[in-house]
Amino acid sequence: MSKLSPADLDRYIFSRTGAASDDLLVGPGYGEDAAAVAVDEGTMVVSTDPISLAAERIGTLGVAIASNDVAACGGVPEWLVSTILLPEPDVESLDEITRQLDAEAERLGITIVGGHTETVAGLARPLLSLTCMGPADRYVPTSGAEPGDAVLLTEGAGIEGTAVLATDFRADLEASGVDADTVDRAAGFFDDISVLPESVVLAPVATAMHDPTEGGVLNGLVELACASGVRISLAADDVPVRSETRTLCDAMGVDPMRILGSGALLATVPADAAAEAVSALDAEGIEATVVATVEESAADGASEGCVVYDGQQYTGGVRDDMYDLWE
The missing domain is CATH 3.30.1330.10 (PurM-like, N-terminal domain)
Structure with a gap:
C-alpha cells in the first residue's frame, strides 16, 4: 500500500x-x-x-x-x-x-x-x-506555511505506529527480546492518538497545521512543505521519539519517522509566536518541540516544495515502513 x-x-x-x-x-x-x-x-x-x-x-x-x-x-x-x-x-x-x-x-x-x-x-x-x-471559527490549512515560520511537533514521532506494533505484532516483539512491560506501555499509546487538545491551543496562531498519518512524521512534513511551496530541513536528532517507540521500531526494523504518525500534530507558527505557543501547550500538559524553520523553496526552481531530512531531499509521498510487516 x-x-x-x-x-x-x-x-x-x-x-x-x-x-x-x-x-x-x-x-x-x-x-x-x-x-x-x-x-x-x-x-x-x-x-x-x-x-x-x-x-x-x-x-x-x-x-x-x-x-x-x-x-x-x-x-x-x-x-x-x-x-x-x-x-x-x-x-x-x-x-x-x-x-x-x-x-x-x-x-x-x-x-x-x-x-x-x-x-x-x-x-x-x-x-x-x-x-x-x-x-x-478559523480554518487552518496545510498549505499556509510561510518562510521564517517555526515548525512545531507535538508529543513525538510514531505514536500510533508504536501502539499498533505493540498489539498487532506483540508475539514478534517478545520473540525478539522486548520485555512485556515495554510492550504494555507501548500499547497504552492508543490513549494518546487524539490531537484535539493541541489543535485548540494552536489553531488561533498557526499558519498551517497537519496530522501525520501514513508515512509518519516524515511524510506529514513532505505534505505540508509541498502544499505550502516551501522547504523544510531537519535531522533525525531534531525530532523527539519516545523510548518505547525506539525500542519497538529497532526490534521490528522500522524507522520511527516513517511509521503511522497519528498522536502528533505538525504546525507552523510565526517565529515570534513560537515560544509562547510551546509554553501554552506545556501548560496543558502537551509536549512540543520546535524541529525546524520554514525556508524559501529552492532558488533554482527545481522544487516548489520539499523536505531535506538527514541530507536527503523528498518531494513526494513517503511509503510507510509498517506496510511491509503486513505483507
Missing part, C-alpha cells in the same frame, strides 16, 4: 470534482486532509479516512484519525458517519468494532449520526471508512 503521487492526484482526483459551488472554501488538494464549506453559521470542516490494517483497535483508531483531520484544520469534531465493511458475516467482530467506535466517540464528545454496514466478498480484513464533520 502506498499513496498516489501528487501528479496522479492532480490528474485523476483534484481535477474531477463535479459541480462547482460558491460555498466550497477549501476543496481537494495535496496534503489537505479536510474540506471547508461555508454554512450559515460560519465554516464547516469535513474529512473522510479509511482504516484497515490495525486489527486490534481499528474502531478506536478510526474515530481518532477521522476527528484528528478536522481538528488539525481548526475545527471542532462533532459528527461522524461510519461505514463498516466486513469480509464475512461475523457478529463478534462487528460487536467489538462498534463497541470501540462508541467508546472513543463518546470519549471525544462526537456523535455517530449514521453510516452503512455490510459484508463484501474478497476483503481480507475489516475495513472502516469514517467521515467526520465539525464547525471551525
